[in-house]
Amino acid sequence: MSEPRKLEVLRAIVEDYVHSREPVGSKALVERHHLGVSSATIRNDMALLEEEGLIAAPHTSAGRIPTDKGYRLFVDRISAVKPLSAAERRAIHSLLEGSDDVEDILERTVRLLSQLTNQVAVVQYPHSNRAKLRHIEFVLLAPRQVLVVLIADSGKVEQRVVDAGTDVSDEDLTLLRGRFLSGISGAPLAHLPQLLAPVVALCPPSLQGTAAVLARGLDKLAESTRDERMMMAGTANLARSNVDFALSIGPVLEALEEQVVMLRLLSEMAEDPRGVTVSIGRENPYDGLSEASVVATGYGPGAAAKIGILGPTRMDYPSSMAAVRAVARYLSRILGN
Amino acid sequence: MSEPRKLEVLRAIVEDYVHSREPVGSKALVERHHLGVSSATIRNDMALLEEEGLIAAPHTSAGRIPTDKGYRLFVDRISAVKPLSAAERRAIHSLLEGSDDVEDILERTVRLLSQLTNQVAVVQYPHSNRAKLRHIEFVLLAPRQVLVVLIADSGKVEQRVVDAGTDVSDEDLTLLRGRFLSGISGAPLAHLPQLLAPVVALCPPSLQGTAAVLARGLDKLAESTRDERMMMAGTANLARSNVDFALSIGPVLEALEEQVVMLRLLSEMAEDPRGVTVSIGRENPYDGLSEASVVATGYGPGAAAKIGILGPTRMDYPSSMAAVRAVARYLSRILGN
DNA sequence: CTTAGCACTCAACATGCCCAAGTGCTAACA
DNA sequence: TGTTAGCACTTGGGCATGTTGAGTGCTAAG
Secondary structure (H helix, E strand, C coil): CCHHHHHHHHHHHHHHHHHHCCCECHHHHHHHCCCCCCHHHHHHHHHHHHHCCCEECCCCCCCEEECHHHHHHHHHHHCCCCCCCHHHHHHHHHHHCCCCCHHHHHHHHHHHHHHHHCCEEEEECCCCCCCEEEEEEEEEEECCEEEEEEEECCCCEEEEEEECCCCCCHHHHHHHHHHHHHHHCCCEHHHHHHHHHHHHHHCCHHHHHHHHHHHHHHHHHHHHHHCCCEEEECCHHHHHHHCCCCCCHHHHHHHHHCHHHHHHHHHHCCCCCCCCEEEEHHHCCCHHHCCEEEEEEEECHHHCEEEEEEEECCCCHHHHHHHHHHHHHHHHHHHCC | CCHHHHHHHHHHHHHHHHHHCCCECHHHHHHHCCCCCCHHHHHHHHHHHHHCCCEECCCCCCCEEECHHHHHHHHHHHCCCCCCCHHHHHHHHHHHCCCCCHHHHHHHHHHHHHHHHCCEEEEECCCCCCCEEEEEEEEEEECCEEEEEEEECCCCEEEEEEECCCCCCHHHHHHHHHHHHHHHCCCEHHHHHHHHHHHHHHCCHHHHHHHHHHHHHHHHHHHHHHCCCEEEECCHHHHHHHCCCCCCHHHHHHHHHCHHHHHHHHHHCCCCCCCCEEEEHHHCCCHHHCCEEEEEEEECHHHCEEEEEEEECCCCHHHHHHHHHHHHHHHHHHHCC
16 A cells, blocks of 8 residues: 555545546546546555545545545645646736825735635735824814824824813823824834823823823724734635535624634634644634635744635635635735835 | 405414425314404405415415415414513623623624524614714824824724834924825814815825825725624524424525625615514515514614624514614614713 | 306425445455 | 646436326216
């Protein structure tokens, strides 16, 4: 029993199954792939693969389908990342050039990726853990209501309306803004909580209350800026995969809507800072995704933020991985400016 | 043939069908509803209803199901808006109190509405057509890159990075900001395009180029502020309705993802400024929604922005309408501050 | 206008049968 | 020791056939 051929058989099974969506049998296998042996030999190999838990038969006289473990081995040891076609490269190029706005770029990227892979695409906003505070703004909306705006050097802007408690004038706000700015301008957002208290303490006694309210507002803004957000596209692709319903679509939609779930999932995978990481079926920490796989990688500075796709375990991993990797690279390059 | 009874029969058919998801026949009808007549009589009535196109039979010997037209008549003339339960009222109350941030409130609202109705909930951001410009900010991110921030008096903040073309200093920006502010502060966003040109013309010759770039940036921001955006929740509910697949879920997900489609849909319906409007099946302008219904109403000042739900045509209209109306009212009240 | 009765239709279900695809095993072979 | 041919066995899917029950439309009487 040759080890290489066993892997070759597994590879053939995965490829055929992904392509045909039907359990694949020994005979069909020797016909479609020119392995130099007979179906009987393949059967022996298959029996071994099944023993090792890499493939399984839905019922006695049906072909085999890969298990999660089988896909895992396939991804780790067998498959080569399939290069993108020239047309696909061009598509990436033309679709992602020519915009400055981060939000806009991310939106295009995620749409592109979902079209490229025919799966759901997900992208995490660039990390702003290390972001520094660039600017703040207090705008009086009504006698007691102040719009607090925080701008990070990542270009991210967050705003929030706070109730000042007492009436406050434009002059007061300008004064307070100056104080706050000199105290926290340029500071990492992560340090904001510690830095704000002393600033408030230094404000004129008559404005202490207002200052405290504003500080709390800023703190919350910094928090939600640090908070990760995500964007997605291509949910309709789920319906298509669903036609042959191995994948029940409901739980997946729930997971996607619970951004917290997806964000944790993305953060937890992709430890490998350079490569593309894959999480297959029950490997996923979330139950609703037990029949789904996620292919993701990092992008941007330090590959800290993640981008990826989600689809049924029976997906074309080589192509998906290639697409994710290529798109992530372009994205990094464009955001690099 | 009594007209009132005919309507009563239609009502019974709609209610039973919504409840059971199965075509309803004459016999079952007389059993479940105590209409004072026999099944034969009902059959005659049904034949008439079918002639009028209000109900239809999927095949010869099956019961009847309501047509789009039947649902239309049902919501227009038959159904009464079902009052919410006390528990539901309490849920609305507790979930929507205690937040200042518009974004946050909308998110909670839309989640609440989707849970209340078990459908997909959609909310349009408050209209800012009449919004005025409250504030602008230019922030230097890099020698040539300027973050342009626009704040409307609605509290909406939009930002965008523009490339100045030439190097520009902080002082230049402060100067330009002053010029722009004095020229357009307080102006309705809709007027911005006309107002910007003269301001640029009045800037120092050396800064004309930069001023023009910034003006274009502001213009785009104003445009996207005028642009309507939306938020949604509960897409997973689609999967549940889909179990009995009258409604193929793919096209619906596509429509939901194409926010433009949904926004146009929402704007086009609900002419009636006070009531709840319903758009049923093929009445929808978008093909993918030919088996879906939308229940929506306006909220906020002038009921200009819309909130609503989307589900299969076979939905519980009275309850849905009640929920949408109640939630919209609370939302208006809270945003009224 | 209503109702009982009746003949008719048809999807859904069940039953039985056959076939093709696929398996595992054994014995022969290189 | 690994490969192969052959064979008996399993089983889901397709097909023809029959049965049932819900539901209809129509007619004639109340």
